[in-house]
Structure formats: structure tokens, C-alpha cells
Amino acid sequence: MPSQNHYDSIQLTPEGQLKHFLTIEGLHAGLLTEILDTADSFVDMSEQQVKKIPLLRGKTVANLFFEASTRTLSTFELAAKRLSADVLNLNISTSSTSKGETLKDTLMTLRAMHCDMFVVRHSASGAAHFIAEHVTPDVAVINAGDGRHAHPTQAMLDMLTIRQHKGDFAQLKVAIVGDILHSRVARSQIHALRTLGTAEIRVIAPLTLLPRHIEAMGVKVYTEMSRGLRDVDVIIMLRLQKERMQTALLPSESEFYKLYGLTEAKLAYARPDAIIMHPGPINRGVEIESGVADGPRSVILNQVTNGIAVRMAVMSMAMSGQLKLNQQSTEV
Amino acid sequence: MPSQNHYDSIQLTPEGQLKHFLTIEGLHAGLLTEILDTADSFVDMSEQQVKKIPLLRGKTVANLFFEASTRTLSTFELAAKRLSADVLNLNISTSSTSKGETLKDTLMTLRAMHCDMFVVRHSASGAAHFIAEHVTPDVAVINAGDGRHAHPTQAMLDMLTIRQHKGDFAQLKVAIVGDILHSRVARSQIHALRTLGTAEIRVIAPLTLLPRHIEAMGVKVYTEMSRGLRDVDVIIMLRLQKERMQTALLPSESEFYKLYGLTEAKLAYARPDAIIMHPGPINRGVEIESGVADGPRSVILNQVTNGIAVRMAVMSMAMSGQLKLNQQSTEV
Amino acid sequence: MPSQNHYDSIQLTPEGQLKHFLTIEGLHAGLLTEILDTADSFVDMSEQQVKKIPLLRGKTVANLFFEASTRTLSTFELAAKRLSADVLNLNISTSSTSKGETLKDTLMTLRAMHCDMFVVRHSASGAAHFIAEHVTPDVAVINAGDGRHAHPTQAMLDMLTIRQHKGDFAQLKVAIVGDILHSRVARSQIHALRTLGTAEIRVIAPLTLLPRHIEAMGVKVYTEMSRGLRDVDVIIMLRLQKERMQTALLPSESEFYKLYGLTEAKLAYARPDAIIMHPGPINRGVEIESGVADGPRSVILNQVTNGIAVRMAVMSMAMSGQLKLNQQSTEV
Numbered sequence: 001m002p003s004q005n006h007y008d009s010i011q012l013t014p015e016g017q018l019k020h021f022l023t024i025e026g027l028h029a030g031l032l033t034e035i036l037d038t039a040d041s042f043v044d045m046s047e048q049q050v051k052k053i054p055l056l057r058g059k060t061v062a063n064l065f066f067e068a069s070t071r072t073l074s075t076f077e078l079a080a081k082r083l084s085a086d087v088l089n090l091n092i093s094t095s096s097t098s099k100g101e102t103l104k105d106t107l108m109t110l111r112a113m114h115c116d117m118f119v120v121r122h123s124a125s126g127a128a129h130f131i132a133e134h135v136t137p138d139v140a141v142i143n144a145g146d147g148r149h150a151h152p153t154q155a156m157l158d159m160l161t162i163r164q165h166k167g168d169f170a171q172l173k174v175a176i177v178g179d180i181l182h183s184r185v186a187r188s189q190i191h192a193l194r195t196l197g198t199a200e201i202r203v204i205a206p207l208t209l210l211p212r213h214i215e216a217m218g219v220k221v222y223t224e225m226s227r228g229l230r231d232v233d234v235i236i237m238l239r240l241q242k243e244r245m246q247t248a249l250l251p252s253e254s255e256f257y258k259l260y261g262l263t264e265a266k267l268a269y270a271r272p273d274a275i276i277m278h279p280g281p282i283n284r285g286v287e288i289e290s291g292v293a294d295g296p297r298s299v300i301l302n303q304v305t306n307g308i309a310v311r312m313a314v315m316s317m318a319m320s321g322q323l324k325l326n327q328q329s330t331e332v
Numbered sequence: 333m334p335s336q337n338h339y340d341s342i343q344l345t346p347e348g349q350l351k352h353f354l355t356i357e358g359l360h361a362g363l364l365t366e367i368l369d370t371a372d373s374f375v376d377m378s379e380q381q382v383k384k385i386p387l388l389r390g391k392t393v394a395n396l397f398f399e400a401s402t403r404t405l406s407t408f409e410l411a412a413k414r415l416s417a418d419v420l421n422l423n424i425s426t427s428s429t430s431k432g433e434t435l436k437d438t439l440m441t442l443r444a445m446h447c448d449m450f451v452v453r454h455s456a457s458g459a460a461h462f463i464a465e466h467v468t469p470d471v472a473v474i475n476a477g478d479g480r481h482a483h484p485t486q487a488m489l490d491m492l493t494i495r496q497h498k499g500d501f502a503q504l505k506v507a508i509v510g511d512i513l514h515s516r517v518a519r520s521q522i523h524a525l526r527t528l529g530t531a532e533i534r535v536i537a538p539l540t541l542l543p544r545h546i547e548a549m550g551v552k553v554y555t556e557m558s559r560g561l562r563d564v565d566v567i568i569m570l571r572l573q574k575e576r577m578q579t580a581l582l583p584s585e586s587e588f589y590k591l592y593g594l595t596e597a598k599l600a601y602a603r604p605d606a607i608i609m610h611p612g613p614i615n616r617g618v619e620i621e622s623g624v625a626d627g628p629r630s631v632i633l634n635q636v637t638n639g640i641a642v643r644m645a646v647m648s649m650a651m652s653g654q655l656k657l658n659q660q661s662t663e664v
Numbered sequence: 665m666p667s668q669n670h671y672d673s674i675q676l677t678p679e680g681q682l683k684h685f686l687t688i689e690g691l692h693a694g695l696l697t698e699i700l701d702t703a704d705s706f707v708d709m710s711e712q713q714v715k716k717i718p719l720l721r722g723k724t725v726a727n728l729f730f731e732a733s734t735r736t737l738s739t740f741e742l743a744a745k746r747l748s749a750d751v752l753n754l755n756i757s758t759s760s761t762s763k764g765e766t767l768k769d770t771l772m773t774l775r776a777m778h779c780d781m782f783v784v785r786h787s788a789s790g791a792a793h794f795i796a797e798h799v800t801p802d803v804a805v806i807n808a809g810d811g812r813h814a815h816p817t818q819a820m821l822d823m824l825t826i827r828q829h830k831g832d833f834a835q836l837k838v839a840i841v842g843d844i845l846h847s848r849v850a851r852s853q854i855h856a857l858r859t860l861g862t863a864e865i866r867v868i869a870p871l872t873l874l875p876r877h878i879e880a881m882g883v884k885v886y887t888e889m890s891r892g893l894r895d896v897d898v899i900i901m902l903r904l905q906k907e908r909m910q911t912a913l914l915p916s917e918s919e920f921y922k923l924y925g926l927t928e929a930k931l932a933y934a935r936p937d938a939i940i941m942h943p944g945p946i947n948r949g950v951e952i953e954s955g956v957a958d959g960p961r962s963v964i965l966n967q968v969t970n971g972i973a974v975r976m977a978v979m980s981m982a983m984s985g986q987l988k989l990n991q992q993s994t995e996v
Contacts, residue, residue, distance in 0.1 A: 046446050049655070050390030052418070058714030060742060071441065074420055078392060078445055081418040086716070086745040088738055105946055109735065112968035113742055114710045282437060304444035323713070378778050381987070382722030384750070403773065406752055410724060410777055413750040614769055636776035 019321035020132040021314040024191035038313035056085035059116040079311035125149035140318040155188035157310040175202040178238030204228035229269035351653035356523035370645035388417035391448040411643035457481035472650040487520035489642040507534040510570030536560035561601035683985035684796040688855035702977035720749035723780040743975035789813035804982040819852035821974040839866040842902030868892035893933035
């Protein structure tokens with residue numbers, strides 16, 4: 001795995017501005033806080049009558065979803081349109097790759113069409129990195145999920161939601177519950193929570209759904225909800241990635257729900273003011289009891305709202321970083 | 333079936349403004365006339381060089397088509413874009429419902445993304461009502477066709493076309509011909525024609541394609557074209573909803589055409605200045621003779637043009653009603 | 665085949681302005697040069713921060729792709745959006761033609777929705793002509809590829825690329841290499857090169873991939889690369905239209921590559937400053953060696969960039985021609 005400095009140099013300009021958004025790993029707390037502050041201003045804007053600003057007017061954003069996800073695509077599409085960008089949605093699987101064109105040729109072609117930003121979702125870990133480092137470094141690349149590696153905009157919308165409800169990360173105990181093994185979301189959340197100084201990060205899962213050496217990421221490992229949820233301020237449930245589980249790693253959905261599903265009963269272990277999060281779409285009765293998902297402590301819909309704001313934030317920041325770089329290179 | 337007052341309270345603000353557009357039923361003549369007047373102003377605008385006004389600028393319209401219809405989707409998409417809205421087209425069948433998410437969760441998620449309007453087409457009668465009443469009452473819901481129940485924008489574009497060509501409804505005899513049984517269009521047309529004071533409304537169909545107790549809607553029933561078309565001012569042909577007819581309710585297409593297809597010969601029964609309407613797409617040689625569809629009395633393409641204008645009218649009126657409600661609730 | 669005057673009257677206004685863009689055939693050099701000059705100005709604009717001008721603001725462009733092509737569709741979509749038009753993408757195969765509607769009815773319906781321009785791609789030669797001449801003469805029709813007949817915007821972006829790199833056509837030897845028989849691109853390129861006064865136009869292909877009587881188009885025919893490439897200034901490689909070759913007209917891809925694939929070795933026959941073109945998507949190792957496609961003489965990505973500019977040029981010119989005609993007809 002590349003070192004922190006390596007990631008820095010890909011994602012940041014020499015002045016330390018964002019130019020791609022690929023992973024939380026290697027970004028310092030100041031930059032994460034800048035993303036959250038920028039996103040907060042877009043949350044305010046979305047309450048206005050006209051939810052649109054001309055920050056990306058005349059720019060073209062290409063959504064390259066090699067792995068389908070209507071919901072994530074919609075949030076990026078809305079974020080881009082509310083920044084006044086032109087949007088091109090490309091369903092890559094049915095596109096020119098079927099005519100034998102290589103991925104690199106497709107990307108170089110879109111760059112030649114003066115696309116200014118690629119939002120990339122891919123089943124292979126490292127796909128967005130590869131594009132940003134080796135194919136189109138002068139096009140802003142936003143990682144919308146790559147394999148088991150990272151889903152950094154999801155993690156940042158979670159951080160924004162936590163900060164809005166709980167304030168200072170240094171006082172918080174946060175538990176992440178479910179299929180940690182297959183979850184790029186969990187990986188990005190852990191990096192973000194650590195960087196922002198969270199007091200205690202826990203993961204709760206059956207042994208079969210835990211990656212080896214997960215403790216090295218600075219988390220405490222629990223296999224029982226009764227112990228893992230004790231006194232936590234924030235509970236983050238993960239989706240059961242049924243489509244990603246090819247082998248029988250867990251006995252059954254009902255068995256999983258019995259042991260790890262978030263019910264009112266299990267919720268009693270956490271602090272009385274604990275908030276409940278889930279990246280959606282929810283499998284009711286599998287990861288979470290319906291009443292809990294819709295209850296007063298659930299902030300699941302706040303996460304959705306914050307998802308648009310966070311995407312607007314990283315899109316506008318990365319574009320701004322790329323523009324400064326391009327201006328410098330043409331001035332030289 | 334709910335009472336008129338029930339529908340009123342769902343569709344209208346306390347001040348009587350439109351806030352959803354779900355059905356013609358229960359709306360009074362003054363409101364229908366306001367829709368027609370507003371639509372007329374958009375017809376004028378569409379003759380201008382720049383067919384675009386900023387009424388919905390910064391608003392997001394989500395087209396939720398659970399039942400596919402390229403033509404109807406296109407008209408709502410164009411209407412929204414000409415009002416300067418951002419548009420999100422969601423093909424729901426291939427979307428997160430396939431990941432096990434409930435319809436309610438999908439809608440609450442879109443609401444949390446600050447979508448301001450849902451245009452809903454669904455094979456289940458009452459789907460749009462259900463959403464407007466029980467799921468997202470503060471998002472403007474436009475019914476783009478629900479089961480056999482209603483297709484109110486189609487009915488209003490028909491009313492606009494009739495008014496443009498014939499003026500006062502109180503002087504008119506109107507005949508609706510074809511598959512009344514399966515037609516949500518016919519149902520909405522009958523409500524609109526009655527509310528606007530049409531002198532005489534007739535339906536013409538074989539007995540197998542007539543709903544029971546249709547007379548209770550205030551129409552005269554005919555099973556023969558020679559009698560039903562006599563002296564009418566307006567002839568509205570319906571599409572044969574082949575995809576909706578699961579049982580053998582009619583002998584054959586050619587048999588249907590012989591008895592109920594609108595030919596030059598049958599047209600002679602009507603008034604010499606009678607206009608001919610059809611919601612499209614036309615099955616030439618099944619419901620209507622080609623020469624009649626393209627002839628001087630056909631106003632079928634006027635209906636298409638009016639379809640954009642009527643959709644712009646109800647979209648802008650419902651959005652305006654929702655905005656006033658939201659302002660009042662925040663002032664309290 | 666229709667005469668030159670016939671094409672003129674379809675594509676041009678009485679004053680000689682473009683009103684449709686269907687084929688290069690029959691257009692005079694002055695008009696082609698006007699297209700290239702207009703496109704050059706859009707190339708400059710695409711270097712600006714805001715790549716958007718309001719030339720088509722309030723206009724609606726409908727992309728009617730009866731034959732799928734993600735890449736070509738994307739270029740037209742981006743061109744229209746950068747001209748500030750509203751864009752409607754219609755996948756016709758899954759649309760109302762499946763409900764039995766005729767092509768003519770679909771087009772008349774879109775015209776009634778006040779679509780101002782149709783971008784048409786169709787597998788039948790002459791489809792765009794037919795529409796412009798017989799169906800919707802008052803809607804600007806742009807041919808985005810019809811059967812084996814023409815692909816005029818591709819040819820014009822090639823001309824723009826040649827002019828940018830080589831200047832005066834009267835001094836140039838140009839070779840077109842590959843599947844001439846199935847290529848609408850080659851046909852349009854030959855017309856454009858001749859009209860612009862190219863000194864020598866060559867085609868290089870195996871006899872099985874050459875149309876009969878191709879010499880009548882004013883080209884020299886070669887079956888060997890060693891002779892055909894000698895001293896040329898421009899090499900235009902064609903795609904192997906595998907999906908269009910139904911019979912075994914060529915032995916194998918590797919055999920084709922050995923004889924006609926553009927390698928460094930074969931490139932040595934051409935002038936040392938010869939440029940290399942390809943319409944894309946590239947089949948590396950079939951038509952062209954990877955190193956040649958990416959080498960210093962390749963202008964393949966310039967072609968992509970010019971593709972947007974040329975489409976913006978013909979779209980804005982054809983719209984302007986239609987508008988003048990409409991104004992004249994309403995003044996009368």
C-alpha cells in the first residue's frame with residue numbers, strides 16, 4: 001500500500017489544496033475540516049428558494065459508473081447541477097468498451113472533449129487512484145467508491161452528520177457495526193474518524209466479517225453488540241453487501257439480525273442520546289429494526305441531505321485546485 | 333372511493349391553491365379554468381425564440397416512472413426544463429428497489445436530497461395519491477398516470493385543445509370512443525368535461541369494454557358509432573391498450589376497426605366541423621384511418637403542443653402552492 | 665442518386681445558408697470553409713474558463729439515435745449543452761415505436777413539442793435526408809451517420825484537424841486506409857477533401873473492402889501500403905466495422921493487421937511530417953500499432969476536441985438558417 005506522502009502528492013496541489021478526492025487516507029485534519037465547513041455552507045444554501053450557484057458554470061462533469069448505483073449517481077448528478085455544471089452520465093458497461101476500446105482510451109477521449117471532472121465508481125480497488133495518477137492527472141477525479149478500498153464522500157457526509165449532532169470528535173465513542181470485511185465505507189470512516197481525533201473507534205462484527213489485523217487501524221474490536229455498544233455516542237450500521245458476498249460467510253439473514261441487527265433492545269446498551277446512522281439503502285429487518293430506522297435518534301435522512309452538500313464541497317474544492325494548477329502551468 | 337372533500341384537502345392548500353395534481357375529481361371549474369388560462373400563456377411563450385422562463389430555477393423535479401412511457405416522460409422533462417428546473421429521471425424498476433429498499437424509503441431519500449416535485453407514473457391505481465397523502469405531502473406530486481384511475485394532465489391538455497377550437501363547453505356534444513374500461517384517460521376526461529359544464533358527454537364502446545355503472549358518471553352510453561357520433565362537435569378516440577388487455581375482451585383488431593375505428597365514412601355522422609382527438613401514440617388502421625388522423629379536422633398534433641403547456645401550468649401552480657404553505661409554516 | 669442541385673435545395677436556404685446538415689456532397693468550398701472557421705472559434709472558446717455560450721438558449725435539441733453510439737451521442741450532447749440548448753436523448757428502439765407508432769408519427773410528435781433540431785443516427789442510408797425532405801423540413805436535421813452513406817460531421821472534424829496541422833489542402837496528398845466498402849466516414853471524407861481542393865486523394869484497401877467504381881469519386885486506388893503511403897502528408901485510418909461485416913470479406917484480424925495495420929515500419933513510407941488520424945474508437949493491434957496511435961505524429965485526440973467544435977458550428981449555423989426562413993415565412 002502506498003505511503004501517506006504518496007497519496008498526498010496525488011490528491012493535493014503543491015500548496016496543499018485538494019485537486020482530486022480519492023481517499024481520506026493521508027489527508028490532514030485541517031483539510032477535512034475545510035471540507036466540512038464548505039459542506040455546511042451548501043447545507044444552508046439548500047434551504048434557500050434557489051438551490052443553485054454558478055461555481056461550476058461552463059464546466060463539464062462526467063459520471064463514469066463502471067459499477068451501477070442509481071442512488072449515488074443521483075447525488076453526484078444533483079450536486080453537479082446545483083453547482084451549474086453540465087453533466088454527462090456514462091453507463092460504461094454498455095459503452096465503447098463493448099467496441100473493444102480500452103479504459104485509457106475512453107478517458108483520454110473524454111478529456112479531449114474538455115470534460116473537467118470525472119466521478120468514478122468501479123469494482124476494482126484503486127481504479128480512481130490509477131486514473132488520477134497515470135491517466136488524466138489534470139482532470140479532477142472524485143472517487144465514488146472503488147472495490148473494497150474507499151468511499152470517501154460517504155465517510156465525509158457521515159462526519160458532517162456526526163459534527164452537526166455531537167460537535168467535538170475528541171469526546172466521542174463511535175461504533176461501526178456489520179460487514180466490516182467487504183466495506184469500503186467502513187475503511188473510509190475509520191480513517192476520517194481517526195484523523196478528526198475521535199476518542200474511541202469500535203468495530204462490531206462476527207469474526208468472519210472482520211478483516212485480519214483490523215486493530216492496526218486504531219480500532220477496538222468487538223464481536224458482541226452488548227459489549228461493543230456500551231456507552232457509545234454514535235452507532236454506524238453498515239449495509240449487508242449481499243451482492244458482494246460470494247461465499248457463505250454468515251449463517252443466514254435472520255441469524256445475523258438476531259446477533260447484530262440494531263433493535264430497540266440492543267440500542268439500550270448505547271448512551272441515551274446516541275445517534276443512529278446507515279449509508280442506505282436500508283435492509284429493514286436485516287441490519288436494523290424498522291422502528292429504530294424511523295425513530296427519533298435516527299439521523300439517516302440527515303445523512304442523505306448532507307451527501308449532496310459534501311459532494312458539492314469536494315467537487316468545487318477539487319475543481320478550484322485544478323484551475324490554480326492549470327493557471328500556474330500556463331503562466332510559466 | 334374517497335369523497336370530494338377528501339380529494340380537495342389533499343390537492344389544495346387551505347386557501348384553495350393547487351399543491352399537488354392527482355386527479356380532476358373534486359376540483360372546481362374555477363381552478364380548471366385557471367389551469368387552462370395559465371397553459372394558454374405558455375402556448376404563447378413556446379412561439380417565442382427563447383422558450384424558457386425561470387419560474388422553477390433552482391428547483392429539482394424527479395420523474396419517477398414505475399411504468400415506462402418515453403413520450404409522457406419526454407413531455408414532463410421538456411416542461412420542467414423550459415421552466416428552468418433541474419431534472420432527475422429515475423428508472424425505478426432498475427433502481428434501489430432491486431436492492432430491497434421500500435418505495436417509501438426511496439421517496440424519503442429523494443425528499444432528503446431536496447427534490448421539490450415528484451412526477452409519478454405507476455401501474456397501481458392510487459399510487460400518486462398515496463405518496464401525496466401519506467409519504468411526502470410537502471413535495472408537490474404530479475400524477476402522470478396511475479393504473480386505471482386517472483391521467484389528469486392528459487385530460488387537461490384535451491380540455492385546452494377543445495377550448496381553443498370550440499370555445500364554450502356548455503354548447504358542446506363530446507363523444508369518447510374505444511376502450512373505456514381500461515382507460516384512465518377516459519375517466520379523467522369525463523370528470524373534466526362535466527366540471528367544465530359540457531352539454532352532453534357520450535361514450536361509445538362494445539359492451540365488453542365498458543365499465544359497469546358508467547352512466548353514474550353522467551355520460552350517455554352508445555354501442556354503435558352511427559348513433560353515438562350523431563351531431564357531436566368533438567370526437568375523442570382512445571388508444572387500444574393492447575398491453576393492458578389480458579383477456580380476450582374483443583374479437584380481433586380488424587373486427588374492432590370495422591365497428592369502432594374512425595373512418596371517413598363514420599366521420600360523416602358527426603357535425604361537419606367536428607374535431608378529432610387522440611392521446612397518441614396512434615395505431616393507424618386499428619383505432620383510426622390514416623387519412624382521418626392526418627386530415628384537416630384532426631387536432632392530434634395540437635394536443636401534443638398543448639401537452640407541454642398544460643404540464644408547465646400544473647407544475648408551476650403546484651410548486652407555487654407548496655412554497656406558500658412552506659412559508660406559512662416557517663412563519664408560525 | 666440525387667443530383668447536386670437536389671441536395672443543395674434540401675440543405676440550404678434560398679440565400680445559400682445551411683438549414684440542415686445531411687451530407688458534404690453538393691456543398692461548395694465556401695460553405696465548408698465557413699464551417700471550419702466557425703468551428704475554429706469554438707475551439708478557442710473551449711479553452712476558456714466558461715465553455716458555454718447562449719447561442720441556442722431556449723432551443724430544444726432531440727438526439728434520435730436509432731443506432732446506438734455512446735461516443736457520438738456524447739459529443740452532440742456536449743455540443744448542444746455548451747450552446748445552452750435543452751437536450752432530449754431518445755433511445756428510439758425502446759420507445760414508442762415498440763407501441764406500434766410509425767417513425768413519421770414520432771417525428772411529428774417531437775416537432776409538435778417544439779423541438780428545434782433533430783440529430784439523427786440511423787442504420788438506413790438516406791434516413792436523415794428523408795426526414796429533412798419529407799417529414800420535418802422546418803426542423804434543423806443533423807446527420808450523425810446514416811447506413812453506409814454519410815457521416816458529415818466526422819468528415820468536417822477531420823478537415824478541421826488537417827487544416828490546423830497542414831494548412832492549404834491544395835498542397836496535400838491524403839491516404840484513407842482500411843474498410844472503404846462499409847465506411848460512410850470514408851465517403852464523406854472523400855467529398856470534403858475534393859471540395860476543398862486536395863491535390864491527391866488515395867484509398868488503400870484489399871480488393872474485397874473496396875466499393876466498385878470508387879475511382880469515379882476522384883481517388884487513386886492502392887492495394888498495398890508500401891505504394892499507397894508513399895510521400896503522403898496525411899494518413900486517415902478507418903475503424904474495422906466488425907459489427908457491420910456479415911460475410912467473411914477478410915481473412916482474419918491478424919492477417920489484416922499484417923497487411924494494412926499502421927505500424928512504425930509502414931509509417932516510414934509516408935512523409936516524415938505526416939499526421940495520423942483515426943475516427944475512434946481505436947482497435948489497437950488491429951488497425952494501428954499502439955505506439956503509433958500514441959506517438960508524436962498522431963492527432964487522434966485533436967480530432968476528438970475538434971469534434972465538439974465542428975458539431976457546435978453546424979448546429980448553430982443550421983439553427984440560424986432555419987430561424988431566418990421562419991421569420992421570412994411569418995413576415996409574408
